[in-house]
Amino acid sequence: MKLFVKTKDKKYPIYFGVNNCFKIEKILEQNKIYPKKLIVIYDRNIPKKILSKFRNKLKKNKNIFFGLHFSEKVKNFNTVKKILNVLGKNNFNRDDCLISIGGGIAGDICAFAASIYKRGLKFVNIPSTLLSQVDSSIGGKTGINNFIGKNMIGTFSQPNVVIIDIIFLKSLPKREMICGYAEILKHSLVSNKKFFIFLKNNFKSILNLNLNTTKKAILSSCKIKKEIVEKDEKENNLRKTLNYGHTFAHAFESTLGYSKKLNHGEAVLLGILTASKFSNNEKLLPKNELKMIENHIKELKYNNLKNYFKKNNINKILNFMIKDKKNNSKDINLILLKKISKPVLNNRYSQYKVKTFLSSLFDK
Numbered sequence: 001m002k003l004f005v006k007t008k009d010k011k012y013p014i015y016f017g018v019n020n021c022f023k024i025e026k027i028l029e030q031n032k033i034y035p036k037k038l039i040v041i042y043d044r045n046i047p048k049k050i051l052s053k054f055r056n057k058l059k060k061n062k063n064i065f066f067g068l069h070f071s072e073k074v075k076n077f078n079t080v081k082k083i084l085n086v087l088g089k090n091n092f093n094r095d096d097c098l099i100s101i102g103g104g105i106a107g108d109i110c111a112f113a114a115s116i117y118k119r120g121l122k123f124v125n126i127p128s129t130l131l132s133q134v135d136s137s138i139g140g141k142t143g144i145n146n147f148i149g150k151n152m153i154g155t156f157s158q159p160n161v162v163i164i165d166i167i168f169l170k171s172l173p174k175r176e177m178i179c180g181y182a183e184i185l186k187h188s189l190v191s192n193k194k195f196f197i198f199l200k201n202n203f204k205s206i207l208n209l210n211l212n213t214t215k216k217a218i219l220s221s222c223k224i225k226k227e228i229v230e231k232d233e234k235e236n237n238l239r240k241t242l243n244y245g246h247t248f249a250h251a252f253e254s255t256l257g258y259s260k261k262l263n264h265g266e267a268v269l270l271g272i273l274t275a276s277k278f279s280n281n282e283k284l285l286p287k288n289e290l291k292m293i294e295n296h297i298k299e300l301k302y303n304n305l306k307n308y309f310k311k312n313n314i315n316k317i318l319n320f321m322i323k324d325k326k327n328n329s330k331d332i333n334l335i336l337l338k339k340i341s342k343p344v345l346n347n348r349y350s351q352y353k354v355k356t357f358l359s360s361l362f363d364k
């Protein structure tokens with residue numbers, strides 16, 4: 001199964017399947033990628049068994065295998081420099097190829113390095129987490145963190161090929177599955193109510209990796225992202241709706257100093273819930289639809305801000321919301337929902353208004 005993403009100057013395939021990453025040589029050929037040199041940069045948490053099978057499937061020419069421990073702490077220039085050095089020392093050229101096998105962190109870093117080395121070499125992304133399969137591997141946002149914040153340095157550069165292989169999810173910790181699920185849920189809320197109902201009815205089998213339901217959820221989610229990226233690659237308008245819940249989520253994560261207590265996807269679930277409550281408070285999202293979202297997030301068990309924050313954390317949360325890179329005024333810009341599948345952009349609220357709203361959540 002294959003989907004194509006068509007942007008202004010690139011068209012590339014996303015392959016879906018089980019064990020399809022092992023068809024790598026055929027896929028490279030199908031996409032006219034004939035590298036003289038090839039580097040595979042992989043996340044060291046991926047099972048060795050999969051990696052060595054993958055390695056055996058590659059033609060025995062000059063392949064370099066380079067494993068790294070990826071985390072937000074190393075999503076920086078030092079890691080990019082390491083990659084650029086290996087490429088340089090081995091005389092990689094534009095027709096050569098970098099394959100990333102890893103989650104969103106590996107993918108974002110490798111895509112960035114591939115986009116700036118000699119102004120771009122061939123890049124194949126093999127996402128290995130649910131989040132990277134349904135979200136970060138599609139759409140061409142590459143990037144690293146620096147002292148101003150998360151993903152502050154980067155490029156828009158679409159990959160040449162994406163290979164989504166469910167086999168990687170078998171070794172993925174449950175909490176990481178929830179992270180990916182949060183983005184799938186977000187996709188449904190901003191664009192497809194039927195898909196949201198499907199998720200409500202099937203979330204357990206998706207999280208338990210029932211092949212058919214998981215595949216369907218991944219595919220539907222990728223279709224939504226693909227359609228949005230095709231309409232607005234550079235995030236001038238529609239693509240902003242993919243940040244639904246994220247202004248709150250980033251502020252929640254930052255307030256806790258990116259502690260393990262609340263990881264990104266869990267913060268996104270709390271963020272989605274908060275943005276939905278705010279939407280209802282603003283007389284946009286109807287009560288019955290808010291209830292549906294609330295009940296679902298309750299089933300996922302990430303529904304209570306009070307488990308993570310105290311009322312006196314609100315000022316800190318607000319400060320992070322103001323500094324959010326998608327925010328460009330003293331007011332707070334929020335993506336809200338008029339209905340499930342009908343997002344509204346450019347809603348500006350005063351800090352006072354958001355503070356009063358957040359306080360009310362702690363008073364209940």
Ligand SMILES: NC(=O)c1ccc[n+]([C@@H]2O[C@H](COP(=O)([O-])OP(=O)(O)OC[C@H]3O[C@@H](n4cnc5c(N)ncnc54)[C@H](O)[C@@H]3O)[C@@H](O)[C@H]2O)c1
Nearest residue numbers: 043045046103104105106128129131132136141168171172
């Ligand atoms: N570019 C974009 O459009 C975009 C969109 C959303 C998120 N992101 C970025 O994605 C990153 C988060 O990605 P993520 O959630 O995939 O996190 P991640 O890359 O940190 O992976 C999560 C954890 O799973 C491990 N892992 C990866 N694959 C595994 C496997 N198959 N089996 C066992 N363990 C495995 C990793 O080592 C890591 O510990 C963030 O940095 C975020 O900014 C980018």
